[in-house]
Amino acid sequence: MKQFVFLKTFLLFTLLVFAIPIRIVSAQEIPHEVWEPQVAGRFYPVNEDALRDQITTFFKNIGKQPAKGKPIALITPHAGYIYSGQVAAYGYHAIRNYGFKRVILLATSHFIGGRRFRGISVLKVKNFKTPLGLIPVDQDACNYLLNADTRAATNSSKKAHLFGSYEGAYQGEYSMETQLPFLQMTLDDFTLVPMVVGILMNEDFDQFAEIIRPLLDEKTLIVVSSDFTHYGEAFSYVPFKTDIERNIKLLDSGAFEKILSRDFNGLKQYKKQTGINICGIIPIALLLKLLPDDARGEVLSYDTSGRQSGNFSFSVSYTSIVFIHE
Numbered sequence: 001m002k003q004f005v006f007l008k009t010f011l012l013f014t015l016l017v018f019a020i021p022i023r024i025v026s027a028q029e030i031p032h033e034v035w036e037p038q039v040a041g042r043f044y045p046v047n048e049d050a051l052r053d054q055i056t057t058f059f060k061n062i063g064k065q066p067a068k069g070k071p072i073a074l075i076t077p078h079a080g081y082i083y084s085g086q087v088a089a090y091g092y093h094a095i096r097n098y099g100f101k102r103v104i105l106l107a108t109s110h111f112i113g114g115r116r117f118r119g120i121s122v123l124k125v126k127n128f129k130t131p132l133g134l135i136p137v138d139q140d141a142c143n144y145l146l147n148a149d150t151r152a153a154t155n156s157s158k159k160a161h162l163f164g165s166y167e168g169a170y171q172g173e174y175s176m177e178t179q180l181p182f183l184q185m186t187l188d189d190f191t192l193v194p195m196v197v198g199i200l201m202n203e204d205f206d207q208f209a210e211i212i213r214p215l216l217d218e219k220t221l222i223v224v225s226s227d228f229t230h231y232g233e234a235f236s237y238v239p240f241k242t243d244i245e246r247n248i249k250l251l252d253s254g255a256f257e258k259i260l261s262r263d264f265n266g267l268k269q270y271k272k273q274t275g276i277n278i279c280g281i282i283p284i285a286l287l288l289k290l291l292p293d294d295a296r297g298e299v300l301s302y303d304t305s306g307r308q309s310g311n312f313s314f315s316v317s318y319t320s321i322v323f324i325h326e
Contacts, residue, residue: 031124031139039174040131044081044181048131054081055185058089065300069324071095072295073222073287075259075280077318078108078178083305084227084318088179090301091320092186101219102138103183104193104212106283107176108225109169117198120208121166122146128192130177132184138191141215145193148211162211169196175225175280183223197283205264209289216290224287226280228252228317231306237277244312248304251276252317259321260297264288295323 040046045054058081074091077084109117122142127134145163170176176194183190193215200208216222229252230237231244240247255276258267264285271281278284299321306315 031126031137033125034127034129034134035123035125035170036129037131037177038170038172039177042080043078043174043178044085046131051131051181052185054085055089055181058086059093059185061086062090062093065090065094068298069296069326070098070218071221071322071324072216073224073291073323075224075226075284075287075319075321076179076182077227077320078175078225079227079305079316079318081178083308083316084303087301087303087318087320088182089320091322092182094300094320094322095221096186098221099219100187100190100221102141102191102193102215102221103187104141104215104220104222105176105179105195106222106224106280106286107173107179107194107196108280108283109196109198110173110175110279112172112174115168117166117169118200119198119204120145120163120200121169121196121198122163123167123170123194123196124165125194128177128180128194130180130184132181135180135184136191138193141191141193144215145195145211162207163195166196166198169198170194179223179225197280197286200282200286205286205289208286212286212290222287222290224280224283226278226284228255228276228278228319229304230277230279230316231312232314234314235277237275239275244315245304245306248306248312248315248317249302252302252319256299256319256321259284259288260299262288262291262295262297291323292325294325296326297321297323 045051071094076088076091122145125137127136148162229248231248254270258270267285301320304315304317306312
């Protein structure tokens with residue numbers, strides 16, 4: 001047991017100490033013209049017609065959702081569409097017809113394309129591409145974020161890890177890309193502010209939120225990409241071995257409670273107490289810092305891959321949560 005604790009401590013130390021600071025770029029650096037799809041044909045159809053048909057079917061399966069206020073943010077899953085697409089559709093269906101012109105997308109870093117990093121990576125690119133076409137990137141907003149380090153260094157004697165452009169965070173990463181076709185099928189003309197969130201320490205959250213907050217207006221939607229409990233030996237997470245379906249739901253419900261009440265510290269404590277391995281817990285926590293005091297959250301849909309497959313020896317949880325102004 002002592003060896004196990006030591007190993008966990010060592011791994012955490014390694015994660016933090018050897019997490020690379022992301023490369024800082026200037027607003028004058030020439031961006032890539034197009035970022036090509038990384039997971040089309042695996043997480044969702046590569047064929048345009050097939051992709052449109054699949055998302056359209058997801059939307060048709062949703063009953064009428066009465067408007068309860070204007071959406072301001074979504075938490076949405078990012079697995080393959082055959083598993084999480086129907087759940088994701090509930091969130092995207094709820095943001096239709098509100099005139100959003102910009103999306104701030106806070107994606108989870110799974111460290112697929114590169115090394116672990118501290119901070120938030122904003123890719124220098126003009127457009128993201130999916131089988132449905134191109135999504136223009138809001139260059140002014142991205143340049144504002146990428147210059148945040150310069151402003152922080154000017155106003156503080158201690159230079160912080162803030163925004164940079166780390167292309168490795170986007171290579172092979174699916175948490176952002178899986179949201180893009182849904183956005184294209186939901187919104188009309190919009191621009192994207194792409195952010196892949198790496199490791200953030202306690203002191204980072206308020207600083208990042210302060211920088212992002214000026215971008216939030218009535219035409220801007222925040223989307224956070226995250227799955228919830230990853231249960232099974234494959235994830236090294238088996239907190240219970242009986243009544244698994246019920247216990248997974250209880251575990252996720254405890255996290256939902258903290259999120260819906262915008263309890264930043266409570267969510268951190270819940271993770272510490274349960275070990276729940278929500279892959280997007282860092283961008284979710286950042287969202288809680290960004291939400292206004294009058295924001296109200298609602299769980300629109302919930303499912304698990306274990307229920308879908310009938311095998312709970314391996315299960316990932318999916319949910320759509322919308323935050324609204326009443």
